[in-house]
Amino acid sequence: MMSDRATASLDGLAEQPGVPKPDPILTVSNVSRSFGGLKAVDVEHLEIQRGMITALIGPNGAGKTTFFNLMTGFDQADTGERVFNGERLSRRAGSAPARRAVASAGVVTVALLGGLVVGGAVGQGNVRLGQILGFVVGLTLLFFGNRMLLTSPPGPRSNAFLDGRAARPLYGIAGLATGLVVSEIAVWATHLDGRWSTLLPFFGTVSSGILGFALGSYVQGPYSPHELAQHGMVRTFQLTKSLTKLPVIQNMALGAKGQVGERLSRGLIHPLWTDQEASIEERADELLKRFKLDHMRNEFAGTLSGGQRKLLEMARALMTDPTLVMLDEPMAGVNPALTQSLLEHIQGLRDDGLTVVFVEHDMDVVSEISDWVVVMAEGRIIAEGPPVAIGRNQQVIDAYLGSDHESNLVRTVDGTGTRDAPTREAPTGDVTTSDDTTGKGSDGASNSDGGV
Numbered sequence: 314m315m316s317d318r319a320t321a322s323l324d325g326l327a328e329q330p331g332v333p334k335p336d337p338i339l340t341v342s343n344v345s346r347s348f349g350g351l352k353a354v355d356v357e358h359l360e361i362q363r364g365m366i367t368a369l370i371g372p373n374g375a376g377k378t379t380f381f382n383l384m385t386g387f388d389q390a391d392t393g394e395r396v397f398n399g400e401r402l403s404r405r406a407g408s409a410p411a412r413r414a415v416a417s418a419g420v421v422t423v424a425l426l427g428g429l430v431v432g433g434a435v436g437q438g439n440v441r442l443g444q445i446l447g448f449v450v451g452l453t454l455l456f457f458g459n460r461m462l463l464t465s466p467p468g469p470r471s472n473a474f475l476d477g478r479a480a481r482p483l484y485g486i487a488g489l490a491t492g493l494v495v496s497e498i499a500v501w502a503t504h505l506d507g508r509w510s511t512l513l514p515f516f517g518t519v520s521s522g523i524l525g526f527a528l529g530s531y532v533q534g535p536y537s538p539h540e541l542a543q544h545g546m547v548r549t550f551q552l553t554k555s556l557t558k559l560p561v562i563q564n565m566a567l568g569a570k571g572q573v574g575e576r577l578s579r580g581l582i583h584p585l586w587t588d589q590e591a592s593i594e595e596r597a598d599e600l601l602k603r604f605k606l607d608h609m610r611n612e613f614a615g616t617l618s619g620g621q622r623k624l625l626e627m628a629r630a631l632m633t634d635p636t637l638v639m640l641d642e643p644m645a646g647v648n649p650a651l652t653q654s655l656l657e658h659i660q661g662l663r664d665d666g667l668t669v670v671f672v673e674h675d676m677d678v679v680s681e682i683s684d685w686v687v688v689m690a691e692g693r694i695i696a697e698g699p700p701v702a703i704g705r706n707q708q709v710i711d712a713y714l715g716s717d718h719e720s721n722l723v724r725t726v727d728g729t730g731t732r733d734a735p736t737r738e739a740p741t742g743d744v745t746t747s748d749d750t751t752g753k754g755s756d757g758a759s760n761s762d763g764g765v
């Protein structure tokens with residue numbers, strides 16, 4: 314059922330892709346992601362209304378999972394931006410090349426500096442020899458270091474070290490080092506001495522340090538999934554991901570954020586985290602109970618059924634106290650006996666004030682629980698609207714529901730399950746006889762076919 318609150322606030326919205334919502338929790342613009350020549354996601358504009366259940370539907374390969382990945386930091390968009398809860402959480406457009414350039418400069422600097430230090434030590438007072446050695450070592454480091462760092466495409470793994478929060482200090486240090494190296498080279502090459510031999514390196518170092526810091530601020534890396542989870546955006550997977558050899562309760566505890574014991578320094582001091590551990594466990598037990606998994610508390614997650622794993626994943630996501638939950642095909646592979654309770658859980662999330670976006674293929678499920686439907690095809694949003702309108706939208710029927718449309722609408726969720734027996738014509742006596750091929754009348758022909 315659609316909640317009254319939900320329908321009320323989306324009433325009268327134009328049913329067109331990208332329509333502005335009264336209170337969006339997530340707004341994305343011009344988000345695109347290509348794989349080779351294939352544009353998997355190309356979303357011009359989309360707003361997700363706060364406190365509602367939005368269904369994302371579309372044929373296989375439409376880009377739904379990729380879109381989820383982009384939103385939750387598991388993949389990085391080529392272009393576009395994302396505003397979550399009023400905060401811009403996208404990396405700056407076009408930052409990737411800049412980031413790589415700065416990373417490259419960082420590698421050069423570190424390599425040259427490393428070379429100078431090594432060379433200086435080896436040269437033992439013979440400065441010239443030390444510097445020559447330093448450049449040789451530096452260039453070697455540069456060659457290999459640069460290849461290691463920069464040949465892989467930018468992404469959450471390849472450049473994790475240079476991304477996100479580490480960027481500013483890293484580039485600042487790289488800048489400082491560059492300044493030092495460059496001005497030392499200048500002093501050396503121009504045979505400066507006296508005051509200038511001290512002042513030049515000093516100013517060189519300070520000014521390029523400031524420059525590096527500024528660059529580091531500008532070059533914002535993408536947000537990682539855990540940073541986004543800290544912000545309140547969390548997702549589950551089409552194929553569940555649980556740690557099968559950890560007990561259910563520990564899988565749950567992993568979801569909690571800001572755990573004191575995660576830092577080695579404090580983790581070693583038992584009293585610092587025991588209280589927190591207890592409250593996390595309490596919260597986990599509460600959620601397990603709510604999702605009817607409490608009896609499995611101490612079993613390995615690997616022993617859960619597919620549906621139970623979906624529940625566990627959802628429960629674990631809630632351990633982060635999210636505001637937006639993105640569920641990728643929560644119903645897929647779930648025993649029909651469990652789907653109804655899954656649906657209730659999803660509605661329960663909305664009743665608790667969370668925003669839910671979920672991917673689903675079954676139009677009955679979509680109509681039953683969602684307040685708003687967004688339709689994707691070939692990477693684009695082709696339609697949006699309330700479920701009833703979407704069910705009638707000719708473009709959607711053509712692109713997505715296709716010939717299966719009729720049967721989807723005929724199906725009901727009344728507990729008897731799918732449409733079956735009564736609608737089918739009972740086979741006539743003539744055509745039956747699967748086990749008996751004695752043949753009756755006109756069946757003789759087919760009998761002879763089978764026999765030869």
Ligand SMILES: Nc1ncnc2c1ncn2[C@@H]1O[C@H](COP(=O)(O)OP(=O)(O)O)[C@@H](O)[C@H]1O
Nearest residue numbers: 348351353371372373374375376377378379380
């Ligand atoms: N990592 C990847 N590398 C190459 N192609 C991909 C990758 N991920 C998805 N795709 C392609 O992008 C398109 C969208 O996929 P996906 O987002 O999984 O669709 P959906 O979840 O709607 O079924 C598909 O054509 C798929 O083959």
Ligand SMILES: [Mg+2]
Nearest residue numbers: 377378379551
């Ligand atoms: Mg998918």
